[in-house]
Amino acid sequence: AQSVTQLDSHVSVSEGTPVLLRCNYSSSYSPSLFWYVQHPNKGLQLLLKYTSAATLVKGINGFEAEFKKSETSFHLTKPSAHMSDAAEYFCVVSITGGFKTIFGAGTRLFVKA
Amino acid sequence: NAGVTQTPKFRVLKTGQSMTLLCAQDMNHEYMYWYRQDPGMGLRLIHYSVGEGTTAKGEVPDGYNVSRLKKQNFLLGLESAAPSQTSVYFCASSRPDNEQFFGPGTRLTVL
Numbered sequence: 001a002q003s004v005t006q007l008d009s010h011v012s013v014s015e016g017t018p019v020l021l022r023c024n025y026s027s028s029y030s031p032s033l034f035w036y037v038q039h040p041n042k043g044l045q046l047l048l049k050y051t052s053a054a055t056l057v058k059g060i061n062g063f064e065a066e067f068k069k070s071e072t073s074f075h076l077t078k079p080s081a082h083m084s085d086a087a088e089y090f091c092v093v094s095i096t097g098g099f100k101t102i103f104g105a106g107t108r109l110f111v112k113a
Numbered sequence: 114n115a116g117v118t119q120t121p122k123f124r125v126l127k128t129g130q131s132m133t134l135l136c137a138q139d140m141n142h143e144y145m146y147w148y149r150q151d152p153g154m155g156l157r158l159i160h161y162s163v164g165e166g167t168t169a170k171g172e173v174p175d176g177y178n179v180s181r182l183k184k185q186n187f188l189l190g191l192e193s194a195a196p197s198q199t200s201v202y203f204c205a206s207s208r209p210d211n212e213q214f215f216g217p218g219t220r221l222t223v224l
Binding site: 034 | 117146148153154155156157158203205210212213214215216217218
């Protein structure tokens with residue numbers, strides 16, 4: 001069975017400080033892992049994806065995530081937060097062609113000036 | 114190239130009314146999906162399709178029906194709307210084993 005746990009429902013950082021959004025997953029198979037971002041009243045946009053190539057994945061807008069199989073984690077990081085990063089972030093695990101896709105509950109990121 | 118579009122953007126229904134949400138994609142994707150998004154629950158898969166003429170149930174299919182008569186379109190129907198179906202509905206499409214592309218969403222309120 002698959003599951004995704006986003007360990008924080010809310011994260012608040014100051015502009016210019018690092019961002020860490022935590023995600024643990026469970027999967028019986030080798031999964032594909034994704035991070036999506038959703039700005040208010042918008043659809044979801046792909047930030048980055050892991051599909052069994054390099055364990056450190058770079059995405060858009062300076063975000064990156066590291067796949068750690070031993071810890072079953074796929075945490076999202078960014079060295080320096082920007083006000084425009086304020087949004088909700090979803091960690092997603094997917095197997096077998098994509099239709100067995102499980103979304104985490106989401107982490108809302110607040111960025112303070 | 115519009116990507117994934119959804120019609121309508123907003124809708125208010127009374128309990129028992131029916132409606133159809135339309136999703137269209139111009140990326141020639143095989144797979145299409147309907148999700149609902151509720152606060153604190155992420156996105157939950159309602160139904161999906163792996164090709165024209167095929168559909169399958171997702172995690173929360175009850176009260177919904179779908180059809181995929183054309184590859185580019187995926188329709189979600191509510192035959193008799195209930196207040197529990199108040200939600201934001203997202204359509205997505207993808208190639209097999211690849212990331213999903215999402216539409217802008219439809220905000221549905223059932224009174």
